[in-house]
Amino acid sequence: xxxxxxxxxxxxxxxxxxxxxxxxxxxxxxxxxxxxxxxxxxxxxxxxxxxxxxxxxxxxxxxxxxxxxxxxxxxxxxxxxxxxxxxxxxxxxxxxxxxxxxxxxxxxxxxxxxxxxxxxxxxxxxxxxxxxxxxxxxxxxxxxxxxxxxxxxxxxxxxxxxxxxxxxxxxxxxxxxxxxxxxxxxxxxxxxxxxxxxxxxxxxxxxxxxxxxxxxxxxxxxxxxxxxxxxxxxxxxxxxxxxxxxxxxxxxxxxxxxxxxxxxxxxxxxxxxxxxxxxxxxxxxxxxxxxxxx
Amino acid sequence: xxxxxxxxxxxxxxxxxxxxxxxxxxxxxxxxxxxxxxxxxxxxxxxxxxxxxxxxxxxxxxxxxxxxxxxxxxxxxxxxxxxxxxxxxxxxxxxxxxxxxxxxxxxxxxxxxxxxxxxxxxxxxxxxxxxxxxxxxxxxxxxxxxxxxxxxxxxxxxxxxxxxxxxxxxxxxxxxxxxxxxxxxxxxxxxxxxxxxxxxxxxxxxxxxxxxxxxxxxxxxxxxxxxxxxxxxxxxxxxxxxxxxxxxxxxxxxxxxxxxxxxxxxxxxxxxxxxxxxxxxxxxxxxxxxxxxxxxxxxxxxxxxxxxxxxxxxxxxxxxx
Numbered sequence: 001x002x003x004x005x006x007x008x009x010x011x012x013x014x015x016x017x018x019x020x021x022x023x024x025x026x027x028x029x030x031x032x033x034x035x036x037x038x039x040x041x042x043x044x045x046x047x048x049x050x051x052x053x054x055x056x057x058x059x060x061x062x063x064x065x066x067x068x069x070x071x072x073x074x075x076x077x078x079x080x081x082x083x084x085x086x087x088x089x090x091x092x093x094x095x096x097x098x099x100x101x102x103x104x105x106x107x108x109x110x111x112x113x114x115x116x117x118x119x120x121x122x123x124x125x126x127x128x129x130x131x132x133x134x135x136x137x138x139x140x141x142x143x144x145x146x147x148x149x150x151x152x153x154x155x156x157x158x159x160x161x162x163x164x165x166x167x168x169x170x171x172x173x174x175x176x177x178x179x180x181x182x183x184x185x186x187x188x189x190x191x192x193x194x195x196x197x198x199x200x201x202x203x204x205x206x207x208x209x210x211x212x213x214x215x216x217x218x219x220x221x222x223x224x225x226x227x228x229x230x231x232x233x234x235x236x237x238x239x240x241x242x243x244x245x246x247x248x249x250x251x252x253x254x255x256x257x258x259x260x261x262x263x264x265x266x267x268x269x270x271x272x273x274x275x276x277x278x279x280x281x282x283x284x285x286x287x288x289x290x291x292x293x294x
Numbered sequence: 295x296x297x298x299x300x301x302x303x304x305x306x307x308x309x310x311x312x313x314x315x316x317x318x319x320x321x322x323x324x325x326x327x328x329x330x331x332x333x334x335x336x337x338x339x340x341x342x343x344x345x346x347x348x349x350x351x352x353x354x355x356x357x358x359x360x361x362x363x364x365x366x367x368x369x370x371x372x373x374x375x376x377x378x379x380x381x382x383x384x385x386x387x388x389x390x391x392x393x394x395x396x397x398x399x400x401x402x403x404x405x406x407x408x409x410x411x412x413x414x415x416x417x418x419x420x421x422x423x424x425x426x427x428x429x430x431x432x433x434x435x436x437x438x439x440x441x442x443x444x445x446x447x448x449x450x451x452x453x454x455x456x457x458x459x460x461x462x463x464x465x466x467x468x469x470x471x472x473x474x475x476x477x478x479x480x481x482x483x484x485x486x487x488x489x490x491x492x493x494x495x496x497x498x499x500x501x502x503x504x505x506x507x508x509x510x511x512x513x514x515x516x517x518x519x520x521x522x523x524x525x526x527x528x529x530x531x532x533x534x535x536x537x538x539x540x541x542x543x544x545x546x547x548x549x550x551x552x553x554x555x556x557x558x559x560x561x562x563x564x565x566x567x568x569x570x571x572x573x574x575x576x577x578x579x580x581x582x583x584x585x586x587x588x589x590x591x592x593x594x595x596x597x598x599x600x601x602x603x604x605x606x607x608x609x610x611x612x613x614x615x
Contacts, residue, residue: 049496053503061509064518068365071519072382074372097501108413109612195345195353202360211364212371247371 020119029124036128040098041135054136055143062086062144065211066152077245078212080156083148084238085210087141091175092230094137096200099179102129103187103279112187116283122276126183130176156241160254164240167254170261171233177268178229184275188282208234215250225251229264232257329425333433337406340434341441351444358394358445359452365390365518366457385553387459388545389517391449393508396537398442399435399482400511401504403490406434408501411612418610428596431490435483467547470574474543474581481536481585484592485511491592491599494608516555517541521563529562536588539581546574 020028044050065082106112115125148154158164186196207224208214208231214221215235224231236257239248251257342350365386369379410417421427453459489507493500514524514532521532532538533556542556557563557571564570572580603609 047496049492049500049503053500053506057506057510060513061506064509064513065368067513067523068368068386068518069372071523072369072372078372093502105413199353199356202357202364206360206364206367211368216367216371 025121028119029121032118032120032124033128033131036125037132037135038128040129040132044136044139054140055147058086058090058140059144059147062148063151066148069211075247077242077247079152080154080242081213081238081247082211083145083152083154084156084241085205085234086148087144088171088230088234088237089205089210090137090141090144091134091172092204093201094133095175095179096182096197098133098136099126099129099176100182100186100200101197103183104190107187112283116280122280123180123273126180126272126276129183130180133179134172134176157243158241159243160240163254163258164237167233167236167240167258167261170258170265171229171237174229174233174261174264174268177265177272180272181268181275184272184279187279204228204230207231210234213238213247213250215248221251225257225260229261229268232260232264236261325424326429329429330433330436333425333430334436336430337402337434337437338440340406340409341437354441354444355448358391358442358449361393362387362390362449362453362457381553383457384459384549385545385555386518387453387457388450388548388552389541389555391446391453392541392544393512393517394445394449395439395442396482396511396540397505397508398445399439399479400486400489400508402435402438402442403431403483403486404493404500404504405438406431407490407493411610415610415612421609427600428487428593431487431596432483435486438486439479439483461548465550467550467574470578471544471547473578474540474547477578477581477585478536478540478543481581481588482540484585484589485537488588488592488595491596494599494603511535511537514538515541520553520555520558520561522558522561526562532556533563534584534587536581536584539577539584542572543574543577543581546577 062082062085065086066079069078069082103112106115115122149156189196205211207217207220208228209217209221209224213235214224214231217224221231225235226232235248235251236254238245239251239254239257242248252260345353366383369383369386407417410420420430423430450459454461486504489504493503496503512518514521514528515535515537516532521529521538524532538556542554545552546554554571556577557569559570563572
């Protein structure tokens with residue numbers, strides 16, 4: 001306990017004591033971030049069923065789409081598209097289930113009041129959720145990729161690593177930034193959160209071209225590229241993993257898509273910071289926002 | 295000094311010796327029916343009373359329609375044109391539309407365990423209510439199944455109106471459709487109850503488990519491609535799975551001249567039975583058999599899980615991640 005919560009020297013004057021230095025605030029927020037990421041990472045080891053339900057079964061789900069293409073005798077590259085889509089979908093599922101809906105779940109569980117009362121930034125909590133979620137989903141995503149490569153013989157022709165790594169990281173930043181923003185919105189929307197979470201899965205899969213190149217959707221695909229980080233990130237990763245594939249023509253090159261992701265990241269993070277301040281203010285003034293079942 | 299005689303309650307069951315064991319055991323079928331109906335109504339209220347009907351309808355149908363479009367585009371993009379393409383598209387559309395209902399029925403009981411334990415913290419109160427817990431879960435599953443059925447109907451209408459799916463209503467085998475739908479409901483709910491039994495044991499919030507399970511079932515049920523393209527051992531899993539027979543039966547009833555997901559040249563079914571595809575009667579019979587076995591297995595699994603949950607205090611154990 002003493003390591004996690006070190007005792008601090010207090011002064012006789014509470015006002016001086018409450019006036020935190022920047023370093024103290026940073027350390028506290030960092031501890032909050034690590035503390036929020038901890039149950040997600042640690043929980044992976046404590047719940048063995050996770051491996052079966054979060055890795056093996058989603059792989060089988062992805063396999064179903066692979067077999068649809070095989071049954072249709074589609075070009076082999078389409079199998080690769082499905083596998084990459086299946087691997088990336090782990091992150092999207094994590095964003096909608098464990099980021100966007102999370103503050104609402106926390107409210108239902110009665111934890112949200114504690115978050116508001118604790119001397120830390122809620123952004124640190126959201127970032128902690130994102131980091132923990134990223135590690136969870138990264139494991140699942142990697143497992144789906146590796147198993148698919150072994151079972152279906154999918155080959156990725158990734159040559160431009162210098163671009164692929166930043167594109168992947170930018171995709172994650174934009175996705176989890178969106179998740180942080182949605183977390184505040186979903187909290188405001190109350191019970192709709194659960195249904196919005198559900199709504200954000202298949203429809204987003206479709207407009208993002210989960211199992212086919214998004215360019216084939218025409219104008220709808222263009223709108224998705226401009227607004228949905230999952231769509232633009234997935235398309236950029238596909239272009240880098242399968243360079244020169246004719247099916248992928250019709251969308252901006254990965255360099256431009258990387259720039260779109262940068263803009264999305266900035267917009268989502270700024271918006272999430274603003275929104276979190278608004279809900280924090282509402283929680284204090286209304287008094288009902290953080291109370292269970294309100 | 296003798297104790298005063300208890301005052302008469304006015305109820306024949308309590309007057310006399312003061313306790314009637316029959317009352318604690320319930321009034322048999324009438325009570326069961328009442329409990330089930332209450333659980334269905336509760337489920338429906340939980341699902342729908344938070345918003346206005348239009349918004350609820352949009353949420354209900356957006357998911358199945360998007361799933362349908364995802365698959366239809368896959369077929370379209372890889373050149374599913376002409377008569378063969380049309381046949382594949384019809385096969386995929388029907389399977390995908392049915393999946394909405396199936397998914398809801400499978401996820402319903404599991405999500406009700408998670409909702410009531412993790413979010414509303416009502417599971418222990420439901421558990422000690424006069425209705426048996428299994429009945430509560432089945433009721434919640436039925437209401438979810440009804441919501442899923444709405445999605446299926448809308449997805450089918452969308453397919454007919456927008457995607458040009460051609461269904462000849464005069465050719466539909468209505469008795470077989472009704473019988474298959476009816477016989478398929480218990481095993482679908484049984485799968486949901488089995489999954490709920492698993493979710494009772496998992497310590498973390500298992501919201502994504504039903505979806506993951508359904509995704510895996512999607513692979514072995516012949517929903518969007520025939521079982522024959524799977525390796526033989528996986529075909530066995532498909533053939534002992536009641537969902538496969540339910541989907542095949544409904545599809546066969548709606549499109550009697552369409553392709554079957556079971557059998558076909560080189561399939562395990564064909565090599566074992568020496569028939570190319572199962573006929574309607576066989577489909578119904580196997581659905582009944584596999585459905586009965588899986589329902590009994592789900593009940594056993596649920597009872598084991600329920601006992602373990604009680605012993606280990608899992609009914610009101612909330613987690614968080």
